[in-house]
Amino acid sequence: MTDSLNITSWTCPLPLQNYPTIVMGHGSGGKMMSDLIRYMFLPLMENEALAPLGDAAVLELDKGTRIAFSTDSFVVNPLFFPGGNIGELAVYGTVNDLAMTGAQPLFLSAGFILEEGLPMETLGELTTSFASAAEKAHVQVVTGDTKVVNKGHGDGLYINTTGIGLIPPEIAIAPGNAQPGDAVIVSGTIGDHGMAIMSVREGLEFETQIVSDTAPLHELVETMLAASNEIHCLRDATRGGIAAALNELAKSSRVGITFEEGLVPLRPAVKAACEMLGMDPYYVANEGKLVAITNREVAEEVLVAMHSHPLGQDAAIIGEVTADHPGMVLSKTGIGGSRVVDLPAGELLPRIC
Amino acid sequence: MKYLDEYRDGELTKKVLVEIEKTVTRPWKIMEVCGGQTHSIIKSGLDQLLPPEIDLVHGPGCPVCVTPLELIDKAIALASQPDIIFTSYGDMLRVPGSERDLFSVKAAGGDVRIVYSPLDALKIAQDNPEKTVVFFGIGFETTAPANAMAVMQAKNQGIENFAMLVSHVTVPPAITALLESPDVQVNGFLAAGHVCTVMGYWEYEQLVEKYKVPVVVMGFEPVDIARALLMCVKQLEEGRAEVENAYARSVNPDGNQPAQDIINQVFKHTDRAWRGIGVIPKSGYQLQDAYAQYDAELRFPEIQTIAPQEPSVCISGLVLQGLKKPNECTAFGVQCTPENPLGATMVSSEGACAAYYQYGRYAISLEEDKITR
Numbered sequence: 001m002t003d004s005l006n007i008t009s010w011t012c013p014l015p016l017q018n019y020p021t022i023v024m025g026h027g028s029g030g031k032m033m034s035d036l037i038r039y040m041f042l043p044l045m046e047n048e049a050l051a052p053l054g055d056a057a058v059l060e061l062d063k064g065t066r067i068a069f070s071t072d073s074f075v076v077n078p079l080f081f082p083g084g085n086i087g088e089l090a091v092y093g094t095v096n097d098l099a100m101t102g103a104q105p106l107f108l109s110a111g112f113i114l115e116e117g118l119p120m121e122t123l124g125e126l127t128t129s130f131a132s133a134a135e136k137a138h139v140q141v142v143t144g145d146t147k148v149v150n151k152g153h154g155d156g157l158y159i160n161t162t163g164i165g166l167i168p169p170e171i172a173i174a175p176g177n178a179q180p181g182d183a184v185i186v187s188g189t190i191g192d193h194g195m196a197i198m199s200v201r202e203g204l205e206f207e208t209q210i211v212s213d214t215a216p217l218h219e220l221v222e223t224m225l226a227a228s229n230e231i232h233c234l235r236d237a238t239r240g241g242i243a244a245a246l247n248e249l250a251k252s253s254r255v256g257i258t259f260e261e262g263l264v265p266l267r268p269a270v271k272a273a274c275e276m277l278g279m280d281p282y283y284v285a286n287e288g289k290l291v292a293i294t295n296r297e298v299a300e301e302v303l304v305a306m307h308s309h310p311l312g313q314d315a316a317i318i319g320e321v322t323a324d325h326p327g328m329v330l331s332k333t334g335i336g337g338s339r340v341v342d343l344p345a346g347e348l349l350p351r352i353c
Numbered sequence: 354m355k356y357l358d359e360y361r362d363g364e365l366t367k368k369v370l371v372e373i374e375k376t377v378t379r380p381w382k383i384m385e386v387c388g389g390q391t392h393s394i395i396k397s398g399l400d401q402l403l404p405p406e407i408d409l410v411h412g413p414g415c416p417v418c419v420t421p422l423e424l425i426d427k428a429i430a431l432a433s434q435p436d437i438i439f440t441s442y443g444d445m446l447r448v449p450g451s452e453r454d455l456f457s458v459k460a461a462g463g464d465v466r467i468v469y470s471p472l473d474a475l476k477i478a479q480d481n482p483e484k485t486v487v488f489f490g491i492g493f494e495t496t497a498p499a500n501a502m503a504v505m506q507a508k509n510q511g512i513e514n515f516a517m518l519v520s521h522v523t524v525p526p527a528i529t530a531l532l533e534s535p536d537v538q539v540n541g542f543l544a545a546g547h548v549c550t551v552m553g554y555w556e557y558e559q560l561v562e563k564y565k566v567p568v569v570v571m572g573f574e575p576v577d578i579a580r581a582l583l584m585c586v587k588q589l590e591e592g593r594a595e596v597e598n599a600y601a602r603s604v605n606p607d608g609n610q611p612a613q614d615i616i617n618q619v620f621k622h623t624d625r626a627w628r629g630i631g632v633i634p635k636s637g638y639q640l641q642d643a644y645a646q647y648d649a650e651l652r653f654p655e656i657q658t659i660a661p662q663e664p665s666v667c668i669s670g671l672v673l674q675g676l677k678k679p680n681e682c683t684a685f686g687v688q689c690t691p692e693n694p695l696g697a698t699m700v701s702s703e704g705a706c707a708a709y710y711q712y713g714r715y716a717i718s719l720e721e722d723k724i725t726r
Contacts, residue, residue, distance in 0.1 A: 349447065
C-alpha cells in the first residue's frame, strides 16, 4: 500500500511531500530516509553500481577483479558509550559495510570534522581507539582529511570513513539474491547498541548495564563463507534494526520474509529497556550484528560455523524467505498470530504510557 | 521477563481462546477503551485468533490521538518562541497541527525536547533559569499524578520558569458519552487497566447500573486480554452486566489513593474537546486556581486566540468512537500513513490507525482477497 503513493511516478527530485525541511526522521534508517534516497538522490545519480543499494557498492575492474566500496559518517552522541566510542565505531561501521559483500576490507580513509573547543585529550583518546580498531580489523588507513568547525556547529567530533575491500571470486552476495525457501539467520542478540546509547543519552539506568555490540564482522563473514558459498544476502543491521534490514532485502529480492518472534535472540536487559520505553527491539540499531539469507540446505552448516566464532555464538535461524507477500516482512507472534513488521517511519519515539 | 512472559504465554492464551469459542453463541461488539490495549491486540495478532462472533472495536483511549488540534497548534506556537524550551512525551512530536508538527518546529530552530517524565522538564527549568520551560501535560488519569506532582514541586520549590500546557482527559465521561450516543452500539467495555490502577473502578458501578453494559478491567498482555474478553463474553451470554476485574495484580476497586489525592489537589474537572469527537462535558482536567500561575495558556495569553478547524477527510473521530475501523477510511494507507498522518489516530503508536497500519496490513489484505474471491 505504501508503494501505491502517487510519488512512485515521479522522475524529478521534488521535495518530499511532508516536510519542507530536513527533520531528524530523515536520518532514522526508516521509510523517510528510504524515500529521501529514492526520490531525492537516486534520480540524479542513478547508475548500475549504485542501483542495488547494498551496504557497499560492488565494482568490477579488469580481469574479473571485484572490489567493494563504501562510505559512512559517524555522528553518534555521546562520543563515549558503554561498550565503545565513536573512534572504533567509525572503523567497524565501514568495515562491516564492506564485509556485507563478502569482501576482505583493505583500506580506509579518515575524515575528521572537529568542533572548536574539543579537548585535545578526548581527540587523542578517540584517535588511539580509531587506530587500534583499524589494526584489529587488519585495515590500513591510507588517506585522510581534517576540518574544524565553529563552536556550536558540531557535537565535538564527527568522523567519515570510506573503505575499499577485495571480493574473492565465486562469491555472489547481493541484496537481490534471496530465493523463496531460503533460511534467514541473525548473528546474535539484537538492539544492544541502540539501547546502550539511549540509556546513556537519556540518563536511564537499568540493573544490568547494556553494552554496545560494536564489532568488526568481516572475520565472522569469512568463517561463514568457509562453511558455504551459498550465502545469498548479508546485511549489517544498523539503524532501523533487523526490521529495516529484512524489509530492504525483501524489497530488493521481491520476496516475502517470515520470522518467528520467539527465535530472535534478545538480551533480557534490552528487552526490559524496550518494554519500558515502548520500543520494538526489531527497530533498534545494532553495530555488530548481521542478518544473512542462505540456501536452506546449507543453513545449519553456516550456523554451526557462526557458533564457532565469538561474534556468532548466539546466532540463530529465525525464519524463511517465502514467495508469498513479496516485499513484506511478517513475524509470527508468541500466541500464534502474525503481524507485519514494516520499515520504521521516522525516529523511534518513546511512548507516553 | 517476570510478570510479562507469563502473560504472553501462547499455550495459556490459546486455552482461554478455546474457552471463549465455547462460550460465545452470537455476535457481540466489544470495545477495548485504551490505545495501549489496541496496540497489544494487533501486535500479538490476537484479533486474528478470535471467533468471528466477536467484533472488537477500538475506543478513544489514546491520549495522543484525542489531544485537540487547537492544543497542538498552541503547543507549536509556544515551541516556536525563542525564550521557551518546549518539553513533551516523544510521540506528541509527530502529531500534525493545522500546518506543521513539533518536529518541524525543532527543524526550524525551536528548542523542543523529549522527556520521559514531567520531573525531567522541571530539572531542565532549574538548569535554564533564563528560559521558560513548558511541559505538554497530556494523557489520561495514568499520567495525571506525575504531571500534578511536577506542578506541585514547581510551586513548593519556587521554580517560576516552569509552566504546563494542560490537555488532560478522563475516561469515564468518554464512556458515558459513547453510551449516550445513539450511533454507538457497543455491548461491553474492556476498561483501561492502567487508568484503573490509579482511579480504581468504583466509578463504573453506576455506569453499569444505568446502561446495563458489562465492564471488565483489562490488562495489556495477550493472556490478560483473552481473560478479560472471556469474562465479558460470559457476562453477555448470561445476560449479566457487572463490573469485573481481570487485572487484579495491578488494580484494586479504590485505586491508588495518594495518586488520586495529588490529582485532586492540583487539577479540577473541566469540559474538554477531544480531537475528532468534540467537547465532552467534564472530561478533562485543568489546573486548580491555586496553581493557575503554572498554566501556560494563562501565562502566554497570546495563544488563547488560536482556534483551528479540523480537516474533513480524516475519520479519526469515528474511529475513536468505535463507529468505523481504520481500514474503512478512504485515506487509510493511501494519503494517510504514519509518515504523513492526516489524523492523530495514525500518529501515536497507540492510535488505532497506526496499529492497523503497522501490524495489520497483511491480515487486512488477506481478508480483502477472500472477499474478492
